[in-house]
Amino acid sequence: MSSQATSTGGAAPEAAPVALAVTGISKSFAGVHAIRNLSFVARKGEATALIGPNGAGKTTVFNLVSGVYGVDAGAVTVNGVDVTHMPSRRRIGCGIARSFQNVRLMDHLSVLENLLVGQHIRAASLTDLLTPYRLFPNHRWRQEARQALADNGLERYANETVSGLPYGVRKRVDLVRATLAGASILLLDEPAAGLNPSETNDLRDHLNLLVAQGLTLVIVEHDMHFIDSICSNVVVLNFGEKIAEGPLSVVRQDPEVRRAYIGDGEN
Numbered sequence: 553m554s555s556q557a558t559s560t561g562g563a564a565p566e567a568a569p570v571a572l573a574v575t576g577i578s579k580s581f582a583g584v585h586a587i588r589n590l591s592f593v594a595r596k597g598e599a600t601a602l603i604g605p606n607g608a609g610k611t612t613v614f615n616l617v618s619g620v621y622g623v624d625a626g627a628v629t630v631n632g633v634d635v636t637h638m639p640s641r642r643r644i645g646c647g648i649a650r651s652f653q654n655v656r657l658m659d660h661l662s663v664l665e666n667l668l669v670g671q672h673i674r675a676a677s678l679t680d681l682l683t684p685y686r687l688f689p690n691h692r693w694r695q696e697a698r699q700a701l702a703d704n705g706l707e708r709y710a711n712e713t714v715s716g717l718p719y720g721v722r723k724r725v726d727l728v729r730a731t732l733a734g735a736s737i738l739l740l741d742e743p744a745a746g747l748n749p750s751e752t753n754d755l756r757d758h759l760n761l762l763v764a765q766g767l768t769l770v771i772v773e774h775d776m777h778f779i780d781s782i783c784s785n786v787v788v789l790n791f792g793e794k795i796a797e798g799p800l801s802v803v804r805q806d807p808e809v810r811r812a813y814i815g816d817g818e819n
């Protein structure tokens with residue numbers, strides 16, 4: 553990844569709109585300051601990485617953003633909506649979804665059936681919910697699901713049962729499921745964990761495709777090469793505080809980041 557481009561001619565490119573804004577959030581657990589006065593934004597159509605040593609607070613940020621825990625202070629805004637005091641399930645309706653570490657597909661159903669079930673969040677009524685399976689084989693949802701599989705190079709798996717699929721494919725189907733359910737911001741917790749090199753490359757390509765399609769990604773990941781190939785912005789946490797932010801090529805040169813996390817041996 554190249555560092556921020558500077559241009560001498562013409563106006564600077566306009567920054568993409570803010571999709572997720574975290575403003576001055578703090579959280580303590582029984583006197584342990586897990587997150588202290590943290591602020592950052594994730595912009596539409598960009599991937600932001602959250603990195604830091606074990607216990608730095610990365611998972612807690614995801615828990616606060618997705619509403620698993622309430623913040624002690626600060627605010628969280630999703631697509632312009634203040635969700636700070638909104639329950640987790642309603643935040644999904646604002647376009648934010650959390651994925652991975654555990655793939656949440658139904659093993660006994662086919663890929664296509666899983667996608668149709670995922671679309672239930674968009675259903676306005678019970679009739680809506682049942683229609684795509686039972687009545688009209690070419691219902692719009694089914695067409696959308698097939699199209700989404702095709703767009704992401706997964707169409708050959710449409711009728712396969714999930715339990716028989718390689719782990720890397722299941723993870724990618726889980727991504728498609730989340731986007732079809734209406735998510736525009738994905739929180740991805742160590743997406744490359746447990747994948748072999750070829751699956752990691754496929755996932756990287758898939759995530760870059762989603763970014764190109766305008767999705768916003770926030771990724772917790774330890775694999776710097778993976779981050780480098782996807783994320784334009786990196787937020788570095790240590791003991792619950794932001795110690796650096798910027799392109800990876802810049803933050804990895806920061807002495808505090810090297811001391812806390814990346815290490816002097818890395819280039």
Ligand SMILES: Nc1ncnc2c1ncn2[C@@H]1O[C@H](COP(=O)(O)OP(=O)(O)OP(=O)(O)O)[C@@H](O)[C@H]1O
Pocket residue numbers: 581582584585586604605606607608609610611612613
């Ligand atoms: N539910 C909880 N109860 C008590 N302490 C918690 C809870 N959740 C997180 N913590 C504490 O908050 C701090 C940050 O933890 P967190 O899991 O967010 O870090 P992390 O950066 O995700 O670490 P790792 O990379 O190991 O997953 C740690 O000190 C942890 O023990």
